[in-house]
Amino acid sequence: METTSTMDCGEDIAIDIKSMAININRKLSGNLVMSSSFSIFRIPTILSRHTKNAYVPNAFAIGPFHRNSPSLQSTERIKQKYLRDLLSNRSNNPNCPTLDTLLTAIDKIQMEARGYYAGPIEMKTYEFVEMLVLDGCFIIELFRKNEELFRKNEDLSPRDKEDPIFTMSCLLQFLHHDLILLENQIPWIVLNTLFDLTNPTPSNQKSLVQLAIEFFPSLLRTKNPILDFSSTELGKSKHILDLLRNSLITKFDERQKINHDWQHIRSATGLRDSGITFKQNTRAESILDIRFFSKTGIMEIPPLLIQETTETVFRNLISLEQCCPNYKPIITCYAVLLDNLIDTSADIQVLERNKVIDNWLNVDDATKFFNRLFIDTYVKENYYFSLTSEVNKYCKQRWNIYRRVLTRDYFKHPWALVSVIAASVVLVLTFLQTFYAIKD
Structure with missing residues (x-):
């Protein structure tokens, strides 16, 4: 019998190496590969600890x-x-x-x-x-x-x-x-x-x-x-x-540019101030089908219903994607994008006014729900990479910001538009008067 000795608290303890090897080999003899058929799991503590x-x-x-x-x-x-x-x-x-x-x-x-x-x-x-x-x-x-x-x-x-x-x-x-x-x-x-x-x-x-x-x-x-x-x-x-x-x-278009990186985008209020307009897309066959049109600065979002069971639905769908082998994290990516768009209650209100979300909860509760939705999850593929790239590129163009400010501050009401036109006419006339005075 092979044995070795070690010191523990001043005492010699004999260890049976052969017995240890047999015991470990017995544990290694079973099937240690996770079956691809596994699809019903106990929720890992790292996911369930936030909202049990x-x-x-x-x-x-x-x-x-x-x-x-x-x-x-x-x-x-x-x-x-x-x-x-x-x-x-x-x-x-x-x-x-x-x-x-x-x-x-x-x-x-x-x-x-x-x-x-x-x-x-x-x-x-x-x-x-x-x-x-x-x-x-x-x-x-x-x-x-x-x-x-x-x-x-x-x-x-x-x-x-x-x-x-x-x-x-x-x-x-x-x-x-x-x-x-x-x-x-x-x-x-x-x-x-x-x-x-x-x-x-x-x-x-x-x-x-x-x-x-x-x-x-x-x-x-x-x-x-x-x-x-x-x-x-x-x-x-x-x-x-x-x-x-x-x-x-099933109706989600996966042909978009997929990337392993994630690009953070501004919240709804930040995007609005950058010249982006939100529009309800009732024609979309999938709630996941969010689109951005860089020429017009319009982001079309299928309407989302937020009610008592919404958090349960999202959390269990995300857990399913996180736990099951070879599942595409499509719902998880959608949750990350929503978390980007919704940072404060003001963001919820912006999306509500544009009928992008139908919120049946308290505004603060809905905001907290989105802010903690995908905590401790891992996104290995980004199915919205094309969209976030186009949005960030659009936000870097200063003209879009100026156009948004002009529309918001001067073209919001008809009388404001009339005032801008009148001021422009006066400015042009003043310039012409000064030009001809100098010429004479």
């Missing part, structure tokens, strides 16, 4: 990470009720599967589903399968009820009049928050499997992608853009949060 409430469920635990939280146990009965409602459809549709069928189907994919979660899941196989079926069926039934009750403007049935989610506004609001949390997801493959098994007439029903996106009204804008719900990109989503991200970036 943006990452923690209010009422509903979905998936394994929060399932044992004492404050979320009361809503388990609601999920059980929804599973029973889904299974009770057998009376109207004999093709509706039994609970055994659903459990068997999920059991076949449970290993693949487990691979979506980063880190170990301390659950036995049967517990994991039961959880996926319960949570997955709850979400599917929730989406279907939402479609029936709100999109078709139908009245509540006698059974649904006792449904707390659609009779209590707070629970629906909680779900709009809880279902977009990165820690509160289940794999899309599970939802899709359960949806296909419980879909009685697929040709006459909306797709799961469409039902999911329509469940979140006014996510970041008052009017959602028209999407192709059958697109391949949306169908490849890994979970609900990933689907929402894909719905935002």
Whole structure:
């Protein structure tokens, strides 16, 4: 046996080098490579420490990470009720599967589903399968009820009049928050499997992608853009949060000049004083599609809705991009650009007056939200490099500043314009009078 000695507090301690080597080799024998399928993470402390409430469920635990939280146990009965409602459809549709069928189907994919979660899941196989079926069926039934009750403007049935989610506004609001949390997801493959098994007439029903996106009204804008719900990109989503991200970036033009550097630009008030005008762009298919026209000095920005859930949406989307392997930081770049534009409450007011943002929060709260949105994040690619370069180039041209001052101070009102013209005429006449007097 190989041993060596060292001194510790005056005592000889023998170290078994061979045993140490065996122990370390045992640790190195496992798979130490981060799987590319990981897409559901516990939020790193460096990101969650600023606003913990943006990452923690209010009422509903979905998936394994929060399932044992004492404050979320009361809503388990609601999920059980929804599973029973889904299974009770057998009376109207004999093709509706039994609970055994659903459990068997999920059991076949449970290993693949487990691979979506980063880190170990301390659950036995049967517990994991039961959880996926319960949570997955709850979400599917929730989406279907939402479609029936709100999109078709139908009245509540006698059974649904006792449904707390659609009779209590707070629970629906909680779900709009809880279902977009990165820690509160289940794999899309599970939802899709359960949806296909419980879909009685697929040709006459909306797709799961469409039902999911329509469940979140006014996510970041008052009017959602028209999407192709059958697109391949949306169908490849890994979970609900990933689907929402894909719905935002699917229309984004990535052909802009991309750079690994970031150029800081002035805030909205600073850009305004440099001659730049903000204009609402309602034609944009993506909320991320911010454009600048250097010839006219106009920055077109798709309108952004700022409400209670906006911070939660942004923070979880950014965390998804920061944590998942090979994800493009498009939403993160958008957040950095917004932080550049919004430095003080005056900047918020400038953008509000130009209808670029629709702010439902207190102005100071909205300002603080943007100022701390991307703290401790890393942007490895800048998808707005062309825009920021053009803006900074425009701001360095003094004529644009002079033109802005002239427009703001002298051409703001009709009478001011008349005064400038009159003064110019007087100046010209005085010059001519002096010229001819000298000539004579």
